[in-house]
Amino acid sequence: MASNPRPSSDAATAEPPQAAPPRGLSALLRPTAALGLDTPVAAVADRMLDARHEGLLSLPIVHEGRPVGAISRYALMRIFLMPYGREIFGRRPIVEMANREVLVLPVATPIQDAARLIAEHVQSPITEDFILTDADGVYLGTGVVLDVLRAMDARLAQRNRELQGAYDRVRASQLQLIQSEKMASLGQMVAGLVHEINTPLGYVRNNVEMTREALADATDLVGAGEAVLGALLDGGEPPADLPARMATLAELRTRVDAAALADLSGLLDDTLHGLTQIGELIGHLKDFSRLDQARTQKADVNHLIDGALRIVQHILNRRGIEVVRAVAEAPPIDCAPAQINQVLLNLLGNAAQAIEHDRGRIIVRTQVLGERLLILVEDNGKGIAPEDIKRIFDPFFTTKPVGQGTGLGLAIAHQIVEQHGGLIRVASRPGVGTRFVVALPLGGPGTADGARA
Ligand SMILES: Nc1ncnc2c1ncn2[C@@H]1O[C@H](COP(=O)(O)OP(=O)(O)O)[C@@H](O)[C@H]1O
Ligand SMILES: [Mg+2]
Structure with missing residues (x-):
């Protein structure tokens, strides 16, 4: 998206490189020599033919500096089309033929107001220009309706x-907000995740150390074995220290027996398992922190739920909250997984934060209903007060202390779900619990009809 070159929002004053369109009528003023009251009709007709007046529909009539009317080409044409028109009317003073109701506007009139007055005043077909005066009503020149139209168009x-430009800026800051909300909720999870990564990391390190020790012993054993074998295969007299070499070998054998070596392979399996766990956690984290917000692909929502649960698990464990996972078979759906993750993370995070007792339980269910996949997140937390429930999807509405809530989670979740052509609904009973339902069209955005119901 092209960035906006304007540094400030005070855009009305300057807009390089395009010149600012005129705000008042003065830029549209066409100085026109006015007719006197008594100018004969025939002379006016000749004046009208003058090349200087080509763009004008009418000529103004001015008396003592003030406009009194106008005569249009159209009116003159009607006179001259009459049989003997020129002979009958040619010498009459023009003021007799004039339209005295011509529109007169002070030159300071804003163009928008002028456009409105013209629309109210000028009749169809347009046969006349309007007259411009200074603030005191003194004649200045003519204004042309088409000029006003063009100026309006430019404006x-x-x-x-x-x-x-404003829209682009709002959109950019909205994307930034979405990202920072995600980072804020991730931030709360990170401490626990570090712990989760540390546990497998600890036993992986332990296992590697044990493997190294076992390998050192095994290497010694092989060395001692070779020393004995070498002496025996030498052919000559057995060396004097053979019993000592054999004693060492026997002693080493007690340390490195087949069972210990078999254990080693178990240790390595464990190690691999630990590394896989670490890799998965980091993979989930990466899923959540990704910036490619809007990319749509086929994704298994149940899998996304597992990922989200994995991320919040340590918080739930630490608070003794039981998780009941009851997902139904569902086909993969077209969605932006990073965004659905963000919705899930927020719903789960909110559910965990709402539970203030030690019998906490969160139920996560999926269910296929018609053309929709439903995701239900239910908690037995403190619930939402009836007066708050209408506002929970509003941006910045939060009942949590600073640092715990941004008030953006549900607003963003709502937006994401809508962009997916789905809906998000809540039901809550104070003191009993809360249930959020997210319904996503199985066929991806823009399929399930009534998604806007
Ligand atoms: N599961 C829930 N139980 C109780 N209240 C909730 C729950 N989910 C959301 N809320 C209410 O909705 C408000 C807005 O939620 P959200 O938009 O996620 O912002 P935040 O979590 O940052 O406060 C929360 O502050 C809370 O009052
Ligand atoms: Mg939240």
Whole structure:
């Protein structure tokens, strides 16, 4: 998206490189020599033919510096089309033929107001220009309706550019907000995750050390065995220290027996398991911190749920919260997995935060219903007060202390779910618990009809 070149929002004053469209009528003023009251009709007709007046529909009539009316080409044409029109009317003073109701506007009138007044005042077909005066009503020149239209169009185009710029900025900061909300909720999880990574890391290190010791013993054993074998295979007299070499060999054999070596392979299996666990955790973390917000792909929602559960698990464990996972077989759906992850993480995080007793339980279910996949997250936490429930999806609505809540989680979840063509609903009873239901169209965004119900 093109960044907006304007440094400030005070856009109305300057918009390089495009010149700002005029705000008032002065830029549209066409100085026009006015007719006097008594100018004969025939002379006016000749004046009208003058090349200087080509763009004008009418000529103004001015008396003592003030406009009194206008005469249009159209009116003159009607006179001259009459049989003997020129002979009958040619010498009459123009003021007799004039439209005295011509629209007169002070030059300081904003273009928008002028457009409105023209629309109200000028009749169809347009046969006349309007007259411009200074603030005191003194005649200045003519204004042309088409000029006003063009100026309005230019102003609208500029307004549109400004709006587009503002929209781009809002959109950019919204994306930033979404990202920082995600980072904030991840931040809360990270401490526990570090712990989760540390546990397998600890036994992986332990296992590697034990393996190294066992290997050192085995190496010694092989060395001692060779020393004995060498002496025996030498052919000559057995060396004097043979009994000593054999004693060493026997002693080493008690340390490194077949069972110990067999254990080693178990240790290595454990180690591999630990490394896999660490790898998975890091993989989940990566899923959650990814920036490719909007990429859509086929994803197994149950798998996403497991990933999200994995991330919040330590918090749940630490608080003794039981997790009941009851997922139904469901086909993979088209979605942006990173975004669905964000929704799940927030629902689970909220559920955990709502539980203030030690019999905590969170039930996560999926269910296929018609063309929808339902994800239900239910807790037996403190519930939501009836007066709050209407506001929980509002951005920045939070009942949590600073540092614990941003108030953005559900607003973002709502937006993400809607972008997926789904819905998110809540039911809650204070003191009993809360249930969120997310319904996603099985066929991806824009399929299940009534998704907007
Ligand atoms: N499972 C829930 N139980 C009770 N209250 C909830 C639950 N989920 C959300 N809420 C309420 O909705 C508010 C908004 O949630 P959210 O948008 O995620 O922001 P945050 O969690 O940062 O406060 C929370 O502050 C809380 O009052
Ligand atoms: Mg939240």
